[in-house]
Amino acid sequence: xxxxxxxxxxxxxxxxxxxxxxxxxxxxxxxxxxxxxxxxxx
Amino acid sequence: xxxxxxxxxxxxxxxxxxxxxxxxxxxxxxxxxxxxxxxxxxxxxxxxxxxxxxxxxxxxxxxxxxxxxxxxxxxxxxxxxxxxxxxxxxxxxxxxxxxxxxxxxxxxxxxxxxxxxxxxxxxxxxxxxxxxxxxxxxxxxxxxxxxxxxxxxxxxxxxxxxxxxxxxxxxxxxxxxxxxxxxxxxxxxxxxxxxxxxxxxxxxxxxxxxxxxxxxxxxxxxxxxxxxxxxxxxxxxxxxxxxxxxxxxxxxxxxxxxxxxxxxxxxxxxxxxxxxxxxxxxxxxxxxxxxxxxxxxxxxxxxxxxxxxxxxxxxxxxxxxxxxxxxxxxxxxxxxxxxxxxxxxxxxxxxxxxxxxxxxxxxxxxxxxxxxxxxxxxxxxxxxxxxxxx
Numbered sequence: 399x400x401x402x403x404x405x406x407x408x409x410x411x412x413x414x415x416x417x418x419x420x421x422x423x424x425x426x427x428x429x430x431x432x433x434x435x436x437x438x439x440x
Numbered sequence: 441x442x443x444x445x446x447x448x449x450x451x452x453x454x455x456x457x458x459x460x461x462x463x464x465x466x467x468x469x470x471x472x473x474x475x476x477x478x479x480x481x482x483x484x485x486x487x488x489x490x491x492x493x494x495x496x497x498x499x500x501x502x503x504x505x506x507x508x509x510x511x512x513x514x515x516x517x518x519x520x521x522x523x524x525x526x527x528x529x530x531x532x533x534x535x536x537x538x539x540x541x542x543x544x545x546x547x548x549x550x551x552x553x554x555x556x557x558x559x560x561x562x563x564x565x566x567x568x569x570x571x572x573x574x575x576x577x578x579x580x581x582x583x584x585x586x587x588x589x590x591x592x593x594x595x596x597x598x599x600x601x602x603x604x605x606x607x608x609x610x611x612x613x614x615x616x617x618x619x620x621x622x623x624x625x626x627x628x629x630x631x632x633x634x635x636x637x638x639x640x641x642x643x644x645x646x647x648x649x650x651x652x653x654x655x656x657x658x659x660x661x662x663x664x665x666x667x668x669x670x671x672x673x674x675x676x677x678x679x680x681x682x683x684x685x686x687x688x689x690x691x692x693x694x695x696x697x698x699x700x701x702x703x704x705x706x707x708x709x710x711x712x713x714x715x716x717x718x719x720x721x722x723x724x725x726x727x728x729x730x731x732x733x734x735x736x737x738x739x740x741x742x743x744x745x746x747x748x749x750x751x752x753x754x755x756x757x758x759x760x761x762x763x764x765x766x767x768x769x770x771x772x773x774x775x776x777x778x779x780x781x782x783x784x785x786x787x788x789x790x791x792x793x794x795x796x797x798x799x800x801x802x803x804x805x806x807x808x809x810x811x812x813x814x815x816x817x818x819x820x821x822x823x824x825x826x827x828x829x830x
Contacts, residue, residue: 401608401612401802402612402800405612413617416660
């Protein structure tokens with residue numbers, strides 16, 4: 399049972415770390431394709 | 441027996457899913473009266489849900505080479521009339537220039553949205569959800585018909601280590617993330633139809649946002665689990681002659697015989713390769729969806745399929761079309777995996793005495809192991825004997 403719980407905890411750890419790692423690699427879903435990459439018309 | 445159930449469900453699902461695609465083709469239309477433009481017959485055929493060949497207008501986009509000299513009469517109009525230009529926009533077959541920057545901004549019209557939405561909200565839910573209900577019913581029927589598969593003669597009382605802690609960790613990492621992905625995926629797909637009427641839009645909105653976060657981020661745990669279990673178990677899952685004997689004997693599900701097997705029997709190998717192949721595929725389409733307009737796979741895949749079996753799948757796809765196909769494929773593969781995994785969960789828990797221990801604490805009853813994996817037990821005991829002797 400320890401391995402099962404550890405597997406579930408590891409899945410959660412990976413899930414919480416994933417956005418942090420992606421941000422470090424320059425990927426942010428929230429900021430992707432925002433105006434800085436576009437030509438502002440205003 | 442569970443293999444037969446798998447086969448029947450997959451066959452039925454495939455047949456049902458192909459069914460709506462068989463739209464009736466519209467009869468050939470004489471368009472001389474309209475100069476090649478759309479006729480009333482075309483409109484009526486489209487309204488009758490018939491498959492209209494749109495090439496008469498999608499390919500009628502003018503020719504810049506036919507432009508008059510710019511200093512001549514009407515020369516500044518170029519080689520395309522306004523209708524031809526708008527048809528080019530309509531069918532995404534013209535060089536669009538925009539001031540917006542980013543992927544897919546040069547597609548002004550892509551009309552696959554409604555068919556995608558209707559397929560997702562209609563047949564995908566009907567047949568996907570139906571397949572899940574069907575496998576649950578079939579497993580219940582099997583359980584009440586065949587009963588729980590017991591250890592013949594009862595447990596030996598002594599145990600043998602079936603899976604090491606690291607193997608169980610990899611399994612539960614994969615299993616836990618898969619269940620989370622399945623539940624959140626179903627909430628996302630079916631929420632509009634089934635949850636909003638019950639929970640209301642406000643609560644569902646919170647649930648959907650949470651589901652999206654879980655689905656997007658726990659996907660990485662699933663991919664990690666997939667890689668770990670592949671590395672640990674691929675060597676034990678190479679098919680061999682023994683598997684054929686196991687299948688011919690019905691895997692021991694039919695009758696009372698216990699066909700010989702090593703660490704994994706043919707049924708487990710089928711589950712392994714189903715999870716690996718479909719897991720890889722669902723991960724690829726998932727990555728395509730996680731990074732919108734960054735990873736296009738279907739045009740290249742279609743080109744490869746066309747070159748191998750001579751089909752005529754489209755190889756020029758709009759970015760949005762790639763995303764729509766990725767989404768639909770992601771759902772189809774996920775449903776097939778859910779059906780397979782439900783059967784796997786059944787046989788690993790309530791369907792067979794002693795089976796859960798293999799992944800629970802890693803120790804299985806020796807008699808259980810002898811009946812289901814006799815050759816593996818001999819291998820382990822031979823190794824232990826050597827170890828003790830040395």
